[in-house]
Amino acid sequence: MLKLREEQITLWDSIISESVWSLPEELAKIDALLDDERFMQPFLEKHHTRRGRPTKAIETFLRLMYLKRRYNFGYESLVQEVGDSLTWRRFCRIPIDEKMPDPTTLIKARQRYGEEWVEQLNELLLQKLDEAKVLKHRKLRTDTTVVESDVHHPTDATLLQDGVKVITRLVGKIRKVASEATRNFEDKNSEVKQHILSIAKLLRRRTQQSWDELNAITEQVVAMTEDVCQKSTAVMNLTKDKGKASVKAMKEKLGEAITLTQKLVDQAKQVVSGNRIIPDRIVSFFDPEARPIKKGKLSKSAEFGYKARIDETENGFVTGYELYKGNPSDDEMLVPAVVQHKERFGSVPRAVATDRGFGSKKNESTLAELGVTRISTPF
Known part of the structure; x- marks a missing residue:
């Protein structure tokens, strides 16, 4: 059930002096701005039922997300900082004697509301500023x-290493429920890692011979990665989900990882062959876009x-x-x-x-x- 505001007044509101509760100028302006009912509309559109346990008050969620973006907090540091500050508790409408929401609760709420609510709030904010004649748009x-994405500097070999790591981890999870299907799969993480370390030593020389050796090592990593993709595909085909949603989900994730890794293999082969200009080049296994x-x-x-x-x-x-x-x-x-x-x-x-x-x-x-x-x- 969607809960928009925290209507109940606590004892602390009447005991604590207003000077202690007073908000700084910036927060006071944001607080007054977010009190506009129009900012509740994106959340009302997401909830079509009055049943179930009440959500965290949307006015609290909105203010917490403002502080998170304003000061670039992570979810855990956000909860800790707000919990330790009387001013920020007042701004977020969280009483002193109330427990702070768990970071996972905020993460799940953010995922549930998706990206659309941010765009809708931005549009509503511009509409409000335009009505107040604050905006000049001539x-x-x-x-x-x-x-920038939060990714390591990409090389063809390290991208293949990421693919091998993820595939091996997923096969390890499948092994717990279908060990027979994974019997022929080998963990090649340590071998790939050794080749990556040798590449780092070669790059220090910066000679033509070192680049030739680099291509040779990359080809070896490509060969090992292709072997991993082939054997993990066999694992996926041999694994029977038997109606279990968890096993089916693991197989789907493994299939996606294999497909992406195979694209990285094709990309690495092009680079080794001399083609350095690749349209839509993938630079991260974990952020392929x-x-x-x-x-x-x-x-x-x-x-x-x-x-x-x-x-x-x-x-x-x-x-x-x-x-x-x-x-x-x-x-x-x-x-x-x-x-x-x-x-x-x-x-x-x-x-x-x-x-x-x-x-x-x-x-x-x-x-x-x-x-x-x-x-x-x-x-």
């Missing part, structure tokens, strides 16, 4: 940046993650954003940004400014047709 500036993106930074020749478009108004508010898979060209993003701005505010901006990557004659003519009068897109 001018628009758009740019791109990279949202991440891509290498070059932004011309001297400190980083390439970043690994996702390209993000950010739209900003004349008074510094971010009014639009989009996260892209792969590495699309910047000039493909300008017109969608202006169209999104028009849909959100009912009119196109009078002025649009971008950097050189967005500039093209086609974009300028399209923006002029949409009604933009001042266009600054150098090319």
Whole structure:
């Protein structure tokens, strides 16, 4: 059952001095902003029943998520910091004598509500600011940046190592329920690790001979990985789930791991053969949608993650954003940004400014047709 607010007043509200409870200016403004009933709408749409145990109050969940994002906390550190602060407890509407929610409760709530509620809240916030005449949206500036994934620096051999590790771990779980099916499977983690360590020593020499030796070692890792994929496929085919959902889920995960590892094997073979330019190159086993993106930074020749478009108004508010898979060209993003701005505010901006990557004659003519009068897109 969805619980929106904590209506019950505690004894501490009347005993503790207001000076102790008072919120700092920033939190006071956020607190007043989140009291708007419209911010409850995304959660009401997610819950269609009044049955069951009450959820944690949504007003508390919202404020906890604000603090998490504002100070970049993890879930455990968030719970600890809020629990130790009278001010933050007051902001989150958590009484002094009430136990803090468990981090896993917040994680499950975040997963249950999905990503849509964040986008809906952003739209509602922009709507509220526009109604209050805080936003000025006659001018628009758009740019791109990279949202980096939390991955190790990718090499073909280490990506294959990740695949072997995951497959071996999943086969180990299957062995507990179907040992006969895993009889011919061998753990090659230690062999692959030895080859990875030898690669690190070779790279220090930086000679042509070392690169040839590197390719030879990568080929050996590829051969071992193919053997692991072949034998794990046999394990998956021999394992009978017998109607057990847990065994069926393990087989599905194993199948997904094998498929991804085989893609990494094909990718490594191309690199060893001399093809260094691979479209949609996978750079992480654990985040296969991440891509290498070059932004011309001297400190980083390439970043690994996702390209993000950010739209900003004349008074510094971010009014639009989009996260892209792969590495699309910047000039493909300008017109969608202006169209999104028009849909959100009912009119196109009078002025649009971008950097050189967005500039093209086609974009300028399209923006002029949409009604933009001042266009600054150098090319």
